[in-house]
Amino acid sequence: MQYKIFIAEIIFCLFSLSGNVFSQQNDGSKRILFVGNSYTYQWNLPQQVEAMSRETGDDLYVRQSTAGGVTWGQHWRGEKGLTTREKIKSGNYDIVVLQNHSMRTIMAPDSMMIYGKLLAQEIRQSGAEPMLYMTWARVWNPLMIDTIERGYQEVGQEINALVVPVGKMWQEVRLQRPELTLHQPDGSHQTPTGMYIAACAFYSALTGKTPIGLSPRNFMEDANGERVYLNVQSANDAQYLQEVVKKYMLEVVD
Numbered sequence: 001m002q003y004k005i006f007i008a009e010i011i012f013c014l015f016s017l018s019g020n021v022f023s024q025q026n027d028g029s030k031r032i033l034f035v036g037n038s039y040t041y042q043w044n045l046p047q048q049v050e051a052m053s054r055e056t057g058d059d060l061y062v063r064q065s066t067a068g069g070v071t072w073g074q075h076w077r078g079e080k081g082l083t084t085r086e087k088i089k090s091g092n093y094d095i096v097v098l099q100n101h102s103m104r105t106i107m108a109p110d111s112m113m114i115y116g117k118l119l120a121q122e123i124r125q126s127g128a129e130p131m132l133y134m135t136w137a138r139v140w141n142p143l144m145i146d147t148i149e150r151g152y153q154e155v156g157q158e159i160n161a162l163v164v165p166v167g168k169m170w171q172e173v174r175l176q177r178p179e180l181t182l183h184q185p186d187g188s189h190q191t192p193t194g195m196y197i198a199a200c201a202f203y204s205a206l207t208g209k210t211p212i213g214l215s216p217r218n219f220m221e222d223a224n225g226e227r228v229y230l231n232v233q234s235a236n237d238a239q240y241l242q243e244v245v246k247k248y249m250l251e252v253v254d
Contacts, residue, residue: 032206033091033128034064035075035084035119036099039135041066043192044230048199049206051218051230058207063091071101071108072115088119088126095206096123097164099133102188105151106144113155120159131205132156133198136167139187145171164205166198169244173197176244180237192231197241199231204249211242211249 034046046062053060065075065084075084088096098119104112120130134152137144145167156163170182182194190198199218200211216238218230233241 030058030060030095030206031091031093032060032062033087033093033096034062034066034099034133035072035088035096036064036066036133037070037101038066038068038189039102040064040099040133042189043195045195045198045202047220048195048218048230049202051220052199052203052211052214053207055215056207056209058209060206063087069101071104071111072098072119073111076115076118085122088122088128091126093123093126093128095131096128097131097133097202098161099135102135102138102148105148109151109154112151113158116155117159120161130159130161132161132163133202134163134165134167136170136182136190136194139183142171142174162205164201165248166201169197169201169248170194172244172247173241177240193233193237193241196231196233196238197245200242200245201249204245211245212239214238214242 032046032049034040040046041064046064050060050062053062065082065087067074067080067082070080070082074080075082078085096119098116100112100116116132123130132152132155135148137148148167149165152163152165155161173180173182180193181191182197183189184191196218200214203209203214204211216233216235218232219227220230222228
């Protein structure tokens with residue numbers, strides 16, 4: 001209950017600060033930047049979210065600033081060829097989604113807070129609003145999710161940003177449907193099924209709509225107009241995953 005109250009308070013602030021960002025009509029002008037690492041780019045989270053939005057007529061413009069294994073500090077300092085701060089300043093984005101290294105809440109929570117605050121300040125100075133992408137526990141230690149959740153919620157409270165609890169959704173799916181494989185063999189990265197959960201969650205957070213009824217197949221078109229499939233789930237699995245996402249995103253969907 002406390003978690004839901006916190007979400008509701010953050011949503012109210014976002015409505016006030018950014019002109020009703022969750023319910024506005026999207027005409028292609030709502031611009032989203034995902035800042036993260038392989039937990040964002042493997043299996044194409046930004047592209048999946050954009051494809052889902054086009055399916056329902058919202059047509060988000062979604063871009064990314066990512067590199068393998070990086071932290072928020074590395075984004076801030078421009079390491080590994082990243083130009084995250086420049087993109088934030090010049091991209092005219094409405095929302096910037098921040099995803100930190102998967103072990104940062106455990107190994108360096110102070111650093112996570114420091115750079116979360118710095119990035120949030122930069123984001124707001126550009127006219128955008130920050131949003132946090134809570135990641136998941138490693139396959140061999142599900143209890144990690146408690147520390148991960150606490151770390152993201154503390155940063156979210158400090159910078160007044162919505163936390164999208166992807167990791168909590170993963171935890172529920174792992175308990176209810178263990179036959180669904182969310183982790184790759186490395187026990188860390190996501191499978192297409194794991195990323196489908198994240199895509200549905202951000203679709204809801206960014207559009208204010210329920211994921212129920214979204215297609216189990218996400219695709220975009222290449223330069224020749226041919227379909228490129230980003231994710232393919234069975235209809236039954238997709239429906240179940242959408243229901244889990246709806247449960248956690250209840251406060252931001254219709």
